[in-house]
Amino acid sequence: MKIKLGVIYGGATVEHEVSIISAVQAMNALDQEKYDIVPIYITKDREWYTGKMLMDMDIYKDFNELKKYAKKVVLYNKNGVFCLQAVKGLFKKIVTELDIVLPIVHGNNAEDGTIAGYLETVGIPYAGPHILGAALGQDKVVMKQVFEANNLPVVDYTWFYDTEYLSNKEEITSNVAKLKYPVMVKPASLGSSIGITLVKEESKLDEAIMEAIKYDNKILIEKAVSDLVEVNCSVLGNYEFRQTGEIEEVLGADEFLTYRDKYLGNAKGSKSKGMASTNRIIPARIDAKTRTKVEEIAKEAFRALNLSGVCRIDFLIDKKTKDIYINEPNTIPGSLSYYLWEPVGKKYKELLDDIITIAIKEYKNKSKKTVSFETNILSNYGNGLKGAKGKLKG
Numbered sequence: 212m213k214i215k216l217g218v219i220y221g222g223a224t225v226e227h228e229v230s231i232i233s234a235v236q237a238m239n240a241l242d243q244e245k246y247d248i249v250p251i252y253i254t255k256d257r258e259w260y261t262g263k264m265l266m267d268m269d270i271y272k273d274f275n276e277l278k279k280y281a282k283k284v285v286l287y288n289k290n291g292v293f294c295l296q297a298v299k300g301l302f303k304k305i306v307t308e309l310d311i312v313l314p315i316v317h318g319n320n321a322e323d324g325t326i327a328g329y330l331e332t333v334g335i336p337y338a339g340p341h342i343l344g345a346a347l348g349q350d351k352v353v354m355k356q357v358f359e360a361n362n363l364p365v366v367d368y369t370w371f372y373d374t375e376y377l378s379n380k381e382e383i384t385s386n387v388a389k390l391k392y393p394v395m396v397k398p399a400s401l402g403s404s405i406g407i408t409l410v411k412e413e414s415k416l417d418e419a420i421m422e423a424i425k426y427d428n429k430i431l432i433e434k435a436v437s438d439l440v441e442v443n444c445s446v447l448g449n450y451e452f453r454q455t456g457e458i459e460e461v462l463g464a465d466e467f468l469t470y471r472d473k474y475l476g477n478a479k480g481s482k483s484k485g486m487a488s489t490n491r492i493i494p495a496r497i498d499a500k501t502r503t504k505v506e507e508i509a510k511e512a513f514r515a516l517n518l519s520g521v522c523r524i525d526f527l528i529d530k531k532t533k534d535i536y537i538n539e540p541n542t543i544p545g546s547l548s549y550y551l552w553e554p555v556g557k558k559y560k561e562l563l564d565d566i567i568t569i570a571i572k573e574y575k576n577k578s579k580k581t582v583s584f585e586t587n588i589l590s591n592y593g594n595g596l597k598g599a600k601g602k603l604k605g
Contacts, residue, residue, distance in 0.1 A: 220251070286309075288334050314339050340522070518542055523541040
């Protein structure tokens with residue numbers, strides 16, 4: 212019997228289209244002899260749809276047209292059975308049941324633990340990072356603080372909220388100057404290089420910060436590594452074990468890897484293949500000692516954030532000093548970083564199978580833990596506890 216696998220993607224995020232690209236890639240790579248694939252597309256206005264036609268990329272050219280053919284659904288737990296139920300119509304029919312979910316979501320309001328939290332509430336098994344790991348990986352400031360606490364290398368930085376900047380620009384500008392220009396200005400919780408600006412002089416700082424504020428209320432400013440090599444390392448595993456794929460060297464058309472570099476491509480009219488289409492050199496042109504160090508740090512970063520499934524850790528290497536810095540983790544990476552596993556002999560179909568297998572094993576392990584108590588301490592609320600108010604106050 213096939214495993215009923217729901218693939219969730221989309222959502223109210225600026226990385227909505229990126230998620231679609233990654234999800235359609237994955238759905239078409241999954242072993243259809245083993246899995247009955249159920250697409251679950253979340254629109255930008257947070258409506259959920261399903262239907263086999265959603266596995267075809269062309270259907271997304273017109274989102275409004277898509278809604279005419281796909282079924283609007285909700286996910287819920289019916290006596291331990293996980294159901295997708297139709298929303299429209301007099302009789303709310305169950306469209307299908309699910310065994311497990313594979314979220315392929317990117318960015319805020321999705322990858323940040325939002326989807327994981329909902330799936331935890333429903334109780335359905337799911338692959339990928341759990342709530343805490345997803346949230347830590349999405350917030351670039353808290354993530355850096357966790358890495359620092361684990362003695363993992365990050366570049367010098369400062370951070371603030373939008374209201375703090377608007378009310379006290381001089382102090383924040385002074386703090387940024389201490390980092391020394393050039394600096395990178397980033398929205399704290401976005402990915403795919405959205406809202407990021409390289410600032411080489413103070414006169415351009417305000418414009419860059421205001422651009423970042425369009426996307427987030429928390430802003431991160433980092434010391435830029437001027438003469439750098441940017442490399443990425445993919446990690447597969449969970450809290451029990453971790454392994455790394457091949458390391459890539461990323462080549463951007465600009466001074467840092469932009470959203471266009473990653474997903475739109477630079478050729479006019481070219482079709483995007485997600486992160487798989489980015490200009491890169493595989494394997495990265497780094498020496499054996501640096502390679503080993505990157506792999507070690509990647510696995511330690513994965514552990515520190517308590518991640519699960521597959522993650523891509525992005526690094527900055529200073530060409531002059533050879534210092535290695537963690538740039539950021541991608542807890543659900545674009546294209547699930549499958550292109551970093553094929554060079555080491557793991558096909559995309561096998562990688563997806565490994566991710567799902569890890570999720571099933573974790574769900575079984577978690578089911579053995581105590582998560583609630585059978586006793587109800589409120590059963591005598593109107594009697595004993597009510598009379599004991601004074602005694603409980605100590």
